[in-house]
Amino acid sequence: MSSSLLVKPDLAAAAGQVHRITPESAGWRYVGFEVFDMHPGGRLERDTAGLEQCLVLLSGRASFEVDGRDYGTLGGRQTPFDGRPFALYAPPRSRVRIGAQTECELAVCAAPASGRFAPRLIGPDDVGEEVRGTGTNTRYIRHLLPASAEAERLIVVEVVTPGGHWSSYPPHKHDTARGEETPLEETYYHRLSRPGGFAFQRVYTDDRTLDETMTVEDRDVVLVPRGYHPVSAAHGFDLYYLNVMAGPVRRWQPTTAPGYEFLTRRP
Numbered sequence: 001m002s003s004s005l006l007v008k009p010d011l012a013a014a015a016g017q018v019h020r021i022t023p024e025s026a027g028w029r030y031v032g033f034e035v036f037d038m039h040p041g042g043r044l045e046r047d048t049a050g051l052e053q054c055l056v057l058l059s060g061r062a063s064f065e066v067d068g069r070d071y072g073t074l075g076g077r078q079t080p081f082d083g084r085p086f087a088l089y090a091p092p093r094s095r096v097r098i099g100a101q102t103e104c105e106l107a108v109c110a111a112p113a114s115g116r117f118a119p120r121l122i123g124p125d126d127v128g129e130e131v132r133g134t135g136t137n138t139r140y141i142r143h144l145l146p147a148s149a150e151a152e153r154l155i156v157v158e159v160v161t162p163g164g165h166w167s168s169y170p171p172h173k174h175d176t177a178r179g180e181e182t183p184l185e186e187t188y189y190h191r192l193s194r195p196g197g198f199a200f201q202r203v204y205t206d207d208r209t210l211d212e213t214m215t216v217e218d219r220d221v222v223l224v225p226r227g228y229h230p231v232s233a234a235h236g237f238d239l240y241y242l243n244v245m246a247g248p249v250r251r252w253q254p255t256t257a258p259g260y261e262f263l264t265r266r267p
Contacts, residue, residue: 058105113154156242167232
């Protein structure tokens with residue numbers, strides 16, 4: 001049975017556009033997400049219009065320019081698993097130019113904004129790292145655009161989950177404005193360390209009006225409009241995902257699923 005939340009890559013798309021998810025196609029208000037495969041010598045030019053964008057170089061080397069300002073040639077990761085990334089923040093009404101120097105994988109994260117902040121480079125030294133969880137719940141977080149950084153709506157984070165481990169776990173949600181919780185839409189862009197692997201992701205609500213468990217393969221996107229959304233990586237296949245979140249309030253304040261609170265308590 002197909003899932004309304006699972007978006008498969010289009011590897012034969014024109015101009016190397018592997019994914020194009022808009023608020024309209026996702027059926028929500030804030031998050032947009034695109035992925036491009038770029039070849040050496042290829043160029044991507046675009047206007048950000050009414051969107052702030054975080055352009056994440058997932059792999060390869062490319063030159064970046066925003067409104068005529070040259071940020072030079074950036075990158076160097078062979079895969080998204082290879083250390084911290086380079087990224088670029090571009091505000092609304094900017095003209096962005098990217099030129100691929102090698103084979104590149106580029107993610108474009110977007111959300112509506114008014115233009116309060118200037119463009120800036122986000123280098124590896126600007127990306128905070130965190131180890132979250134213990135045992136088979138351990139995963140490794142890279143904060144590209146955390147809620148503490150300058151942006152209007154976007155929150156962007158990378159997560160590497162070792163094979164056999166759980167992630168986005170214990171199950172949590174951020175879909176209401178009750179109490180401390182803040183509503184945030186979210187996309188997961190999944191990459192696997194080896195060909196042929198898979199992971200599982202479940203998205204479900206307390207009343208089960210939404211309850212989908214998906215087999216996730218390399219380069220799939222999972223949409224999380226609401227509900228809890230844990231992930232499990234198959235043994236032997238490390239899992240990477242890029243999270244993009246945005247909503248009416250730029251704060252990540254989730255609620256843990258009932259019955260799982262004991263996993264959040266410190267000894």
